[in-house]
Amino acid sequence: MSKVSKKRKIANEKVDPSKSYTLKEASELVKVVNIAKFDASVDLHVRLGVDPRKADQAIRGTVTLPHGTGKVKKVLVLCTPDKESEAKDAGADFVGLDEYITKIQQGWTDVDVIIATPNVMAKIGQIGRILGPRGLMPNPKTGTVTLNVGAAVEEVKAGKIAFRVDKYGIVHSPIGRVSFTPEKIAENAQELISTLEKMKPSTAKGVYMKSISMASTMSPGISVDSKSIK
Numbered sequence: 001m002s003k004v005s006k007k008r009k010i011a012n013e014k015v016d017p018s019k020s021y022t023l024k025e026a027s028e029l030v031k032v033v034n035i036a037k038f039d040a041s042v043d044l045h046v047r048l049g050v051d052p053r054k055a056d057q058a059i060r061g062t063v064t065l066p067h068g069t070g071k072v073k074k075v076l077v078l079c080t081p082d083k084e085s086e087a088k089d090a091g092a093d094f095v096g097l098d099e100y101i102t103k104i105q106q107g108w109t110d111v112d113v114i115i116a117t118p119n120v121m122a123k124i125g126q127i128g129r130i131l132g133p134r135g136l137m138p139n140p141k142t143g144t145v146t147l148n149v150g151a152a153v154e155e156v157k158a159g160k161i162a163f164r165v166d167k168y169g170i171v172h173s174p175i176g177r178v179s180f181t182p183e184k185i186a187e188n189a190q191e192l193i194s195t196l197e198k199m200k201p202s203t204a205k206g207v208y209m210k211s212i213s214m215a216s217t218m219s220p221g222i223s224v225d226s227k228s229i230k
Helices: 006-013 023-032 081-089 098-105 118-134 149-157 182-198
Strands: 041-048 060-064 075-078 094-096 113-116 160-164 170-177 209-216 222-224
Touching: 023 182, 023 209, 023 222, 041 182, 060 182, 075 081, 075 098, 075 118, 075 149, 081 094, 081 149, 094 098, 098 118, 113 118, 113 149, 160 170, 170 182, 182 209
Parallel strands: 075 094, 075 113
Antiparallel strands: 041 170, 041 209, 060 160, 209 222
C-alpha cells in the first residue's frame, strides 16, 4: 500500500466524505484541496443510471464548455488536398492524409483530437485499432467526421470536448483547471451536466444522475449534491 503524503493527508481532512457539497461549494473546495505543483486539471465524474451494453443507453456526445478546459488542444485534420487550406486557416495543428496515417502506424499519436472528412474514412479504418483505444477515432456523433472541417477545428479550439460513458456507467470529463475561478469551474460543470440531462435515454429506468463528484489531479474527490444543480 502506498504511503499517503502529508499534503494529501491534510487535503483529505478538508473534505467531509459523508457530505454532498453544492456545486458552488465544490468548485471552491476543489481549489483549496489541490496539492499539485502544476496547474492541475479539474474533472467531473458523473455516474448515470444507464446500461452501457445497450446501444440506446451508451451515452456519447460533445459539449462546448463556456470557458474551455484550459488546455490548448492539438488538432489533426485528415482530408484530401482540397480541404487542407480550410483546415489550416481554422487553426489545425496538423493537416494531411497519407503521411499522417503512416506516422500513426509507426506509433505517433501526439494529438488531442482528430477530425476527418467522410471521403477518407475508408483509409482511416486501417488505423482504427490504434486510434480507437486512445479515444482518437473520428466519429460523426462527436462532429469529428464532417465536410465542414474549418468549423469543426474552431469548435475544438474554442472548448468543445467529447465524452462517453464507460462500461461502469460513468462519464469522466475535464471541466477546467485549478487556476480557473470557482465561478468558471461551476459554469463549465453546469454545462456538462445539463447536456447529460438532455441526453437521458427514454429506456433508462430509476434514478438517472446517480452520483456526481469533482476532483483535481492527485487530490481527493468531492461529492456534489445533484439537487444543487440548476
